[in-house]
Amino acid sequence: MTRIVMISTGDEVLQGDIVDTNAAWLSQQLNENGLQMSWRLTVADELSDLSRAFSEASQYADWIIVNGGLGPTSDDLSAEAAANALGEPLKEFTSWIDVLLERYQSRGRVMPESNRKQALLPVSAVLIDNPVGSACGFVIELNGARLLFTPGVPSEFKLMVKEQILPRILDAVEVTPPAMYRWLTFGLSESRLNDFLGKIELLEGMTLGYRSAMPSIEVKLKVVQGIEQQTVEHVISQIVDALGDNLFCHHNKGFAAEIQSLMLSREASLALAESCTGGMLASELVALAGSSAYFQRGYVTYSNEAKQQDINVPAQILEQYGAVSEQVAIAMAEGARAKAGTDYALSITGIAGPDGGTEEKPVGTVGFALATPDRTYSQLLRLPNRGRGLVRSVAAAMAMDMLRRYLIGKPVFGEYEFIKRVSSA
Known part of the structure; x- marks a missing residue:
C-alpha cells in the first residue's frame, strides 16, 4: 500500500481563520485516481515544529505533499524547515529568479526584493514549476520518502497537483483508477x-x-x-x-449545470423574480459560462414597492395576501415573464429569518411560482428553519427543482422529506 500524507502549514489554517479546502480537494483527487491519503497534519508557522513534522512523517510515508509556507514573508518557513530536516543549507536557485524577473518585466513592473526569498531552497531540491504564481514548488527526499512542496493559494496548488504532482505519483505507483x-x-x-x-x-x-x-x-x-x-x-x-x-x-456539477443543459437543449429563455433569496438563484445560474444563452434577466424585488414598480405586482394582492403568499409569487413570476419576454419565469418570496415570522407564517415559509407559456404553477412551503443561509439556499434549489421537473415532464410539485407543503395550485 502506498502511504500518502498531506501536511498543511500556517497559523491561519491551524487556528481556523482559513478553511483548509486544499486538503479536502486533494483527498478527492487521490480517491478518484485509486489512491488514499493516510494522514493529514496541520502545523503552525514554527520552524522547529515544521522540521519535526517533515522528519516524523518521512519515517512513515512514501509521498508527503506539503502545502503552504512558500511565500516571500518572514512567516513562510517551509523551505527553511525542509533544509533543517535534511541537515543541509539553503541555496538560491537562480533559474527561478530568472523566471520571476521575466514575469515582472513582461508586466512592466519591478520585482520586489522580497521575492528572492522564494528561490531559496534546500541544496538537493528539484524545482516544480508554478506557471501562475511566484512560489515555485520543489521536491526533496528524506528517509526514503519524497516530499513535494506546494503553494497554499488554491488555484496554484490545484494546477500544480493536476499537471505535475499526480502524474509523478501515478507514474511511480501501479494503480488502476476505479x-x-x-x-x-x-x-x-x-x-x-x-x-x-x-x-x-x-x-x-x-x-x-x-x-x-x-x-x-x-x-x-x-x-x-x-x-x-x-x-x-x-x-x-x-x-x-x-x-x-x-x-x-446524473453528475455532480451542480443544479445550475443541469438547468443550463435542459434550457439550452430546448432553446428556451428564463427570467427570475427574487425576494428573500436576494439574487442568490441568479448568482448560481450565471456562475456558469454560457448561461447568457438562456438566462435573460433577474429582478431582486425585496420590498413591496419594488415588486409593484419593477414587475407590476398589484398593490391590492400585496395588501390582501401579504408578500409571502402564493398569490404574490404568481404575480411576481407572471410579471417577470411578461416584462422580460421570456419563455419561463421563476419567483421566490419568503421569510428567511431569523426574525419576521408569525404563527401563521413562521420563518422558513416561502412562496414559489413557475410561469410557463401554458400556465403558472405555484406552491407555499415551509422549509427547515436551520438559519437564514440555509432557508435561502434551499429556496433557490427548490425553485430550480420546479423548473427541472417541468422541463423533463415530471410533476412540478415533488415529495420532499423535510419540507411541508402548505398549499399549491
Whole structure:
C-alpha cells in the first residue's frame, strides 16, 4: 500500500481563520485516481515544529505533499524547515529568479526584493514549476520518502497537483483508477437515501457512498476495474430507480449545470423574480459560462414597492395576501415573464429569518411560482428553519427543482422529506 500524507502549514489554517479546502480537494483527487491519503497534519508557522513534522512523517510515508509556507514573508518557513530536516543549507536557485524577473518585466513592473526569498531552497531540491504564481514548488527526499512542496493559494496548488504532482505519483505507483458514477439528489436525507439504496446488492469491488452538501446530497458509486459493464449498468439502473424523482442530475456539477443543459437543449429563455433569496438563484445560474444563452434577466424585488414598480405586482394582492403568499409569487413570476419576454419565469418570496415570522407564517415559509407559456404553477412551503443561509439556499434549489421537473415532464410539485407543503395550485 502506498502511504500518502498531506501536511498543511500556517497559523491561519491551524487556528481556523482559513478553511483548509486544499486538503479536502486533494483527498478527492487521490480517491478518484485509486489512491488514499493516510494522514493529514496541520502545523503552525514554527520552524522547529515544521522540521519535526517533515522528519516524523518521512519515517512513515512514501509521498508527503506539503502545502503552504512558500511565500516571500518572514512567516513562510517551509523551505527553511525542509533544509533543517535534511541537515543541509539553503541555496538560491537562480533559474527561478530568472523566471520571476521575466514575469515582472513582461508586466512592466519591478520585482520586489522580497521575492528572492522564494528561490531559496534546500541544496538537493528539484524545482516544480508554478506557471501562475511566484512560489515555485520543489521536491526533496528524506528517509526514503519524497516530499513535494506546494503553494497554499488554491488555484496554484490545484494546477500544480493536476499537471505535475499526480502524474509523478501515478507514474511511480501501479494503480488502476476505479470508475466513479455520481448523482445529485434533492429533498431526501442521507438516512432515507440509505434506506432506499441499502437494499441494492453490490458486488465485491463496488462501494456506495454519500456526501451531504446542503441543499443537495451526492450519491456516488465506486467500481474497481474488472467488473463487467453489464453488471455495473444493472446496479446503476437500480440506483436511479430507487432515487426516483428526487434524482436531480446524473453528475455532480451542480443544479445550475443541469438547468443550463435542459434550457439550452430546448432553446428556451428564463427570467427570475427574487425576494428573500436576494439574487442568490441568479448568482448560481450565471456562475456558469454560457448561461447568457438562456438566462435573460433577474429582478431582486425585496420590498413591496419594488415588486409593484419593477414587475407590476398589484398593490391590492400585496395588501390582501401579504408578500409571502402564493398569490404574490404568481404575480411576481407572471410579471417577470411578461416584462422580460421570456419563455419561463421563476419567483421566490419568503421569510428567511431569523426574525419576521408569525404563527401563521413562521420563518422558513416561502412562496414559489413557475410561469410557463401554458400556465403558472405555484406552491407555499415551509422549509427547515436551520438559519437564514440555509432557508435561502434551499429556496433557490427548490425553485430550480420546479423548473427541472417541468422541463423533463415530471410533476412540478415533488415529495420532499423535510419540507411541508402548505398549499399549491
